[in-house]
Amino acid sequence: MTGVLLIPPLMAAILMLLRHRPLLQARVSLVGMAALVVAALQLLIDCFTVGHVVLTAGAWPVPIGIIMVADRLAAPLVLIAALIGLTAVSYARAVIDSGPETSWALHPLVHLLVWSVCGAFLTGDLFNLFVWFEIMLMSSFVLLAMDGGRAQLEGSFKYLMINLVASAIFLIGIGLLYGQLGALTLATLAQMVAAKGGIESNPILGGAAACLFTAFAIKAGLFPVFAWLPASYHTPRSMVSALLAGLLTKVGVYAMLRVFTLVFPLPGTWLGSLLLVLAWLTMIVGVLGAAVQWEAKRILAFHIISQVGYMVLALALGGAAALGGAVLYLIHHIVVKTNLFYAAGIAQARCGSDDLRQQGGLAGDRLLLAGFLISSLSLAGLPPLSGFFAKLAVVRAAVGLGDWISAGLALLVGFFTLYSMSKILLESYLRPRPSSSILLPRPPGWGWAYAPLLGLAGLTVVIGLCAGPLWVMTESVGAELLDRTAYLRAVLGSDVP
Amino acid sequence: MSTLISLVVAVLVTCGVRLLLERRLLPVVLGVALLSHGANLVVFVAGGLTHAGPAFTGADGLVEAGRSDPVPQALVLTAIVISFGVMAFALALAFRAYRVLGNDDLPTWRGSEPPIDAPEDHR
Numbered sequence: 376m377t378g379v380l381l382i383p384p385l386m387a388a389i390l391m392l393l394r395h396r397p398l399l400q401a402r403v404s405l406v407g408m409a410a411l412v413v414a415a416l417q418l419l420i421d422c423f424t425v426g427h428v429v430l431t432a433g434a435w436p437v438p439i440g441i442i443m444v445a446d447r448l449a450a451p452l453v454l455i456a457a458l459i460g461l462t463a464v465s466y467a468r469a470v471i472d473s474g475p476e477t478s479w480a481l482h483p484l485v486h487l488l489v490w491s492v493c494g495a496f497l498t499g500d501l502f503n504l505f506v507w508f509e510i511m512l513m514s515s516f517v518l519l520a521m522d523g524g525r526a527q528l529e530g531s532f533k534y535l536m537i538n539l540v541a542s543a544i545f546l547i548g549i550g551l552l553y554g555q556l557g558a559l560t561l562a563t564l565a566q567m568v569a570a571k572g573g574i575e576s577n578p579i580l581g582g583a584a585a586c587l588f589t590a591f592a593i594k595a596g597l598f599p600v601f602a603w604l605p606a607s608y609h610t611p612r613s614m615v616s617a618l619l620a621g622l623l624t625k626v627g628v629y630a631m632l633r634v635f636t637l638v639f640p641l642p643g644t645w646l647g648s649l650l651l652v653l654a655w656l657t658m659i660v661g662v663l664g665a666a667v668q669w670e671a672k673r674i675l676a677f678h679i680i681s682q683v684g685y686m687v688l689a690l691a692l693g694g695a696a697a698l699g700g701a702v703l704y705l706i707h708h709i710v711v712k713t714n715l716f717y718a719a720g721i722a723q724a725r726c727g728s729d730d731l732r733q734q735g736g737l738a739g740d741r742l743l744l745a746g747f748l749i750s751s752l753s754l755a756g757l758p759p760l761s762g763f764f765a766k767l768a769v770v771r772a773a774v775g776l777g778d779w780i781s782a783g784l785a786l787l788v789g790f791f792t793l794y795s796m797s798k799i800l801l802e803s804y805l806r807p808r809p810s811s812s813i814l815l816p817r818p819p820g821w822g823w824a825y826a827p828l829l830g831l832a833g834l835t836v837v838i839g840l841c842a843g844p845l846w847v848m849t850e851s852v853g854a855e856l857l858d859r860t861a862y863l864r865a866v867l868g869s870d871v872p
Numbered sequence: 873m874s875t876l877i878s879l880v881v882a883v884l885v886t887c888g889v890r891l892l893l894e895r896r897l898l899p900v901v902l903g904v905a906l907l908s909h910g911a912n913l914v915v916f917v918a919g920g921l922t923h924a925g926p927a928f929t930g931a932d933g934l935v936e937a938g939r940s941d942p943v944p945q946a947l948v949l950t951a952i953v954i955s956f957g958v959m960a961f962a963l964a965l966a967f968r969a970y971r972v973l974g975n976d977d978l979p980t981w982r983g984s985e986p987p988i989d990a991p992e993d994h995r
C-alpha cells in the first residue's frame with residue numbers, strides 16, 4: 376500500500392529534476408512505472424491472501440483520521456491503472472504526433488495522474504476522495520492544455536470549467552453530510568446513514584446524496600452532463616487522449632460504485648430509478664453521437680459515454696451478479712479503450728490525418744491491424760474477447776431481474792458499437808487511401824508504441840480466455856459490495872454486526 | 873449567525889450561476905470562483921457555529937466537550953488552498969486561450985466541438 380502511494384510522487388519529483396535530459400527522463404519514467412506495477416501486484420496478492428489491507432494515516436482513530444482501504448474491488452483496478460501508466464510512458468517514447476516537442480512536464484504529470492487515480496481507488500474517506508479528484512483534475516488539464524494549440528486550449532478550458540463546477544457541487548455534498556453526521560469516513564457514514572433510515576426518510580441526506588451523484592456523474596460523463604467529453608478528449612496528443620480516456624471517467628464510475636453501494640445503497644430509492652433511466656439515455660446518446668462522426672478519436676470519445684452507460688446500468692440494476700458485471704466491465708473497458716486510442720494515434724501518424732475520409736490502406740500494417748481489430752471487436756462485445764463476457768454479465772443480470780428493456784437496450788447499443796467499429800475498419804483499414812496508395816513510414820521509435828498496442832490487445836484476449844475464474848471472482852466482489860459487512864469489519868473492527 | 877451565513881451562501885451560488893451563463897470568458901471564470909467560495913462556506917458552517925473555545929483535543933485524541941469541532945476548519949482550509957491554486961491556473965489558461973484564439977466570446981469557441989452538421993461530401 377505505501378509503495379503504491381509513495382512511488383508515483385517520488386518519481387514525479389525525480390523526473391522534474393531530470394527535465395534537461397529527455398532520454399534519461401524517459402528511461403527513469405519507465406522504470407518508475409514498472410516499480411509501481413510491482414507494488415500494485417504486491418498489494419493485489421496481499422489483498423487476495425490476507426483480506427482487506429487498511430492503512431491508517433498517522434494512527435488517528437477511524438472517525439477522525441484518514442484511512443486508505445484496498446479491497447478486492449480497489450486492488451485490481453489499481454493494478455490495471457499502473458499497467459496503463461506503464462504502457463503510456465512507453466507509448467510517449469515513440470514520435471507519434473507531429474507538432475510541438477514533447478514537453479519535459481509530460482512524464483512527471485503522467486506519474487501524478489496515475490498516482491491520483493490509484494489514490495481515488497484506495498481512499499476510504501470522502502474528503503480525501505475530493506482531494507484525489509483535485510490532484511487528478513490538476514494533472515489532467517495541464518496534460519490537455521500542454522501543447523497549447525487552439526483546439527487544446529478551447530477543449531481544456533471547457534474541461535476545466537465543468538470540472539470546477541463538479542468540485543464545488545461535490546464539496547457542498549460533503550459539507551451537508553458532515554453537518555448531518557459529523558464524520559466523513561465511508562464506513563462510519565455507511566453505519567450512520569443506515570441508522571438514520573437512508574436517503575428516503577431524511578431529505579438532507581437525500582440532498583447530500585444528490586450532490587455527490589451529480590459530481591460523480593459529471594466526472595463519469597453521464598447523460599446529460601457529458602458534453603465536455605467529446606469536446607476535449609480528442610484534442611491533445613494521442614498518448615494523453617488514451618490515458619485520459621482509459622482512466623478518468625472510470626474513476627467517476629468507481630466513485631459511484633463505491634459510494635452508492637456502501638454509503639447510500641440504491642435499490643428501492645428514487646436515486647436508483649433515476650440512475651437506471653440515465654444509464655439508458657447515456658448508452659443510446661453516446662452510441663448515436665458516435666455514429667455521425669468522421670474522426671476516429673471523436674468516434675472513440677463518444678463510445679466512452681455509451682460504455683459508461685453499461686457500467687452505471689449494472690450499478691442501477693443492483694444485485695451481486697450485476698455489480699460483479701460492473702466490476703468486470705470496468706476492468707475490460709480501461710484496457711480496451713486505452714488501446715483503441717493508441718491505435719487511432721498510430722493510424723493518424725501513418726495516414727497524416729485523423730479523419731476517416733482521408734485515411735485508408737492501414738490493413739497493410741499487419742501489427743496495427745491486429746491491435747485495432749482485437750480491441751475493436753472486444754469493445755463491440757464479440758466472443759471470446761473480454762468485452763463479450765463483460766456485456767454478457769450485464770445482460771444476464773438484467774434478464775435475471777426480469778428487466779427486458781435494459782437487456783434489449785444493452786444488446787441494441789452493442790450492435791451500434793459494432794457498426795461504428797466496422798466503419799473505422801472499412802474506411803481506414805480495408806479501403807485504399809484516397810490521396811496516395813503508400814502509407815507514411817512508421818514513426819521514429821515505433822516499437823515503443825506498438826509494444827503497448829499489442830500488449831493490451833493480448834491482455835483483452837487473456838481476460839477473455841480466463842473469463843471463468845474472473846467471472847467467479849468479480850461476482851464474489853459484487854456480493855461483497857452488496858453485503859458490506861467485510862468492508863465495515865475491516866475498517867471499524869470486529870464488533871460490527 | 874448560521875442563518876446569515878446560509879443567506880450568504882445562497883447569494884454567492886446565485887451570482888455564480890448567473891455569471892456562468894454569460895457569453896464572455898472572464899465572467900465565467902469569476903462565476904466558478906464564486907461558486908467554489910459558496911461551497912467552501914457550506915463546509916465551514918457544517919460543524920455548526922458556536923461560541924465555544926478554540927479547537928484543541930484532549931489526551932485521548934478526541935475533541936473535549938465545550939470546544940468547537942476542528943475538522944470542518946481543517947477541511948475548509950484544504951479546500952480554500954486547492955481552489956486558490958486551481959483558480960490561478962484557470963486564469964492563466966483563460967488568458968492564454970484569449971491570446972491564442974483572439975476573442976473572448978465563448979459561443980464562437982467551437983473548433984474542438986463535434987461539427988453541428990454531418991459532412992455531406994463523404995467520398
